[in-house]
Amino acid sequence: MQKTTQNSTGIQQPTTDPTPIFEYFRGMHGSELLTAAVAHFDLFGRLEKTPMTFDALRKELQLEKRPAVVLITALRAMGLIAESDGKLALTDMASEHLVPGKTFDCGNYLGLAAQTPGVLTMVELLKSNRPLGSDGEDASGAAYIYRDGIKSAMEAEDLARHFTLALSGRAKNVAPALAEAVAMDDATVLLDVGGGTGIYSYVMLQKNPHLRAIIFDRPMVLNIAEEMAKEYGVADRCEFVRGDMFADPFPVEADTILLSNILHDWDEAECQQLVDKCAAALPEGGRLLIHDVFLNDALDGPLPIALYSASLFSFTEGRAYSAAEYRGMLEAAGLTPGPIAPTLVHCGVLPGTRHAK
């Protein structure tokens, strides 16, 4: 029988930390990005000739900003590129072992994987800056994102169910830690934008018996959220609002808004649009909770987040952002960022409070 423990408020939580399992799973992107850099972009040969700013390197590689951030952040996290005086240059290890023609170059060994499906797909994604499934006649639709102008898997019943339930594997492990990390004593209504299964809200409801929640998502996704609310025994305190978070108004009664694993699905302009919209929907003293992963502010690691960023980049229009980037978005929306509280599987929660203007 599976062992679980209960925390101080009787919520079930895992006894062991599953973070390494997520790291092994996401590790494939390390090989893909490294092989792409060596065998398809000649990135190390180019940087050996001359150190460059991020923008100069990005232009040399003919990459847009988002794919360039994903690729370069991962290579910095691997200790192959370092920044000095605003310019990116090879580290000693990369200069000795990854520059074509050098005595101890091992690039041709990595080239063994150059034509494998994973590497070829990653190269195509980096060049096109388009998520998997979003383009072409027979495209099934991009996972997890819906907005005007893209084909979304979340509009097809079977795909919405598949992708939504896939995230429950992480949510059921992480949600108890989020409920522990955020005090909700003074909150009355939680709006969970892009709530998916709703599990993060449901565990908060279990921990805070006075709280109500509104789960906002696409229609097919909310069919699953409704089933889950019953399983978690909190359906009587939940409301489900079917809509488009970009185009439709948010319910106005919430004093706390949760964006859990949402902003990392979108490019910078859409992130700011969503943060602005959440800020406008909050009352004075209300809080926006960004529950996500955080890159280092220098965009040079940590490696597990940099590799997860490649996964987000592949499936969606987003990537992992740094805490500084998120704080900038909160401040631009008139919210005051608070300290980040860690949850689980490299996630943490960054609050932004709306104060009187």
Ligand SMILES: C[S@@+](CC[C@H](N)C(=O)[O-])C[C@H]1O[C@@H](n2cnc3c(N)ncnc32)[C@H](O)[C@@H]1O
């Ligand atoms: C990565 S999932 C996150 C789900 C959940 N918050 C979690 O942390 O597991 C992104 C969610 O945003 C929803 N979503 C994407 N675009 C949306 C839109 N335009 N309007 C409403 N929901 C949207 C998706 O259907 C999906 O459930």
